[in-house]
Amino acid sequence: MDVPLRFGAELRRLRESAGMTLQQLADEMRYSKGHLSKIERGMNPPTVILAQRCDSYFNAGGSLRRAFAAETEATERKPKPGRRQVIATGVGSLLAARLADGSLLGGAGGEEPPPGDLYQRQLSEMKKLGQTLPPATMLPVLRSQAATVIELASRSSRSARTELLVTASRFAEYIGWVAQEAGDEAEALNATAEAVELARVGGDVHLADYALVRRALVTYYNGDAAQTIALARQAQRSAAPPRIRGLAAQREAQGHALAGDERACGRALDQARLLLAADEGAPGAAALGTTQLTDPASMVAGWCLYDLGRPRQAADVLERECRRIAPHALNTRMRYGFRYALALAASGEIEKSCETARELLAFMSVAPSATVRTDVRRLDRAWSRVQGNAAVRVLRPALAHVLAVAS
Secondary structure (H helix, E strand, O other): OOOOOHHHHHHHHHHHHOOOOHHHHHHHHOOOHHHHHHHHOOOOOOOHHHHHHHHHHHOOOOHHHHHHHHHHHHHHOOOOOOHHHHHHHOHHHHHHHHHHHOOOOOOHHHOOOOHHHHHHHHHHHHHHHOOOOOHHHHHHHHHHHHHHHHHHHHOOOHHHHHHHHHHHHHHHHHHHHHHHHOOOHHHHHHHHHHHHHHHHHOOOOOHHHHHHHHHHHHHHHOOOHHHHHHHHHHHHOOOOOHHHHHHHHHHHHHHHHHHOOHHHHHHHHHHHHHHHHHOOOOOOOOOOOOOOOOOHHHHHHHHHHHHOOOHHHHHHHHHHHHOOOOOOOHHHHHHHHHHHHHHHHHOOOHHHHHHHHHHHHHHHOOOOOHHHHHHHHHHHHHHHOOOOOHHHHHHHHHHHHHHHHHO
């Protein structure tokens, strides 16, 4: 991107004057080192949030905010993008340009659609794409669109700005999820922290509670039952909307299942069902958490049964719920399909486990997922115990190939 160096040069000057390395600043700001490096070199655009945080941190007297404003003004004076430039920079840049010149405003009856709503719809479509595209393909596009929304917010009226910042927070939250799917826990947590800050500035104080749910997922995949339960309970003690508390209760149930506490797991699942049933959702807002499951609490219950050492019951529930997943939702089908195959293998139904996994292994090359690979490795270990089985002998090399390519 052709971004003036004023902001980046000033940021570097302040950092070096403070005797800080780029990594130290990245740790303080909860950004990746690579992203800040590109901002300092003018390759990535800064955001108003970063300018404000660094101004405060370095006690710079507003110098970074002034540099940000100067770069924003310079960007606005540039010619509007032609068709080739739009193709190169992405649909979000085109949308921002059209919003700026008013060509998307003034719909039927002279009504002006709120810009945040336009980007909410865009995010919804990108989540659908994320079901079938590799995380490495999705991340740069998502980062670009999030930066576009933040830039537009910085140039909007106060009422539009708050809506756009909340929308940007939803982009950042989804970036965190996709980063986790790419196997980058650090970026996943950094993006989630950025989402919380954007939401707070936009007046949405509850995304911080959902961030606890996201952190609990990381600890769950790391096998830390106690921390998963603690984070999930912390999220439920808040005044967050029912959906966030319901998702937190689901995560608590998973933590209890990991710890082998069936009674506590059941109580948490009952609470999750009650809260999710009470959720009405904010009109036009992007839903947090998965939107691809008809009954997420039942699907989670199936996987909890596996963690509780009841694979036969787990397989029955997972089979029923997997049939309700839409065909286009490849990532979701892989995630729960491999868990169903794992439950079958643990139940002794090896041939049916192999049959279930066969189609899913082909999907892994289309939409690879670090979290799904966790369950694929578990399936590999389960099959290794019956490697003399004819179906396993045929299919296990394909499974090993998927794991080798992903590593």
